[in-house]
Amino acid sequence: MRADRASIEVLHKTEFDTTGTARMSAAPELRVAPGETFKLEPGGMHVMLIDVESPLVEGETLPLRLKFYDGDDIIVDVPILAADARGPQE
Template sequence: MKTGLMWVTAGIILAFMGFSANAQQTTADGDLVVERAWTQATDADNSSAAIYFTLRNTGQATIDLIGARTQRASIEVLHKTEFDTTGTARMSAVPELRGALGETLKLEPGGMHVMLIDLEMPLVEGETLPLRLEFYDGDDITIDVPILAADASGPQE
């Protein structure tokens, strides 16, 4: 009986984790939708992490994501990954991400992402990480970023 209850509880937790990762979060004025936010769990030897999500501009003007903030890292940077002619990946900071009216911006592995550097403590699978997204127009939003397994490749559909 206890084993059955344990499996039901585990199923509910996994279902909630999937829901959280796929949940939509919007700015107060509804001009921006954030979807599919996620990051990977880290261990004590890894002091950095990347955060991924999708931004949909549903408003009437261009949006400019100019930064991100969290209490769990010393440095948060908008980053892009590019590959040189030899196939070597290189990351570099970008000052902003701009999204035109109706545009969808995807922050995903191998491309744009928010880089957290000098994590204060490991990111634990199953927890969420509050992340404040800062926009040029001041219409900031704090999103809950689900922390998935260290080997996860994104939230499940």
Template sequence: MKSSIAIAAVFSILVGLPTSSVAGPEDVVVKDAWSRASIGTNRPGAAYLTLHNTGTDPMTLVGLQTPLAMMPEIHETKTDANGVSSMSPAGEITIAPGESISLEQGGLHVMLMNLQTKMVEGETFPLTLTFSDGETLTVDVPILGIAARGPES
């Protein structure tokens, strides 16, 4: 399995496909991973990305790890009828075959709580996604400017 992942990554480089995402479980593709620089370590950071399941079986994301934060979790922001927003852990996220899940501002996203170092613009950090089948996928997440609104900004 690991050799097929390496071959897929090399193939992507050779044909010019995005390489930020060909790794880990062979049926999951990660696109547009990014985060914002932080002022310090006393407030949580966040990361955003899109997960696409290219396989024929559902994939369930059950955990996250990064040396950047002691408590990385998937959170969801919800806004009630009165316009009041709240955020809470989302738990496991299942991606149906052929479908994508976006972890983005204002919805599902990666919360990086208890930062161990400041998030510095221009750097990257590894984010390891763990799936219910025990497979993992590690993505290098670029840190953009403090006012960034997405990977294109």
């Protein structure tokens, strides 16, 4: 994966322990079977951008290139949400 405005892009997962405390950790890969869909979202599997070169403005979009093991890649326009948003409906 690649975002032109960040130095580092990391696939992260959020997991909750028995007390409800959230912990994030890097995920080495994400496997999605052909024909299946997967949703990246706050509080679950998500992309962490590090060293963002310019401010992200709520309401704009950020192009993110997703690369697949078969060599294909696609660009998705990711909506920039408020820091406390729980998903695009907010």
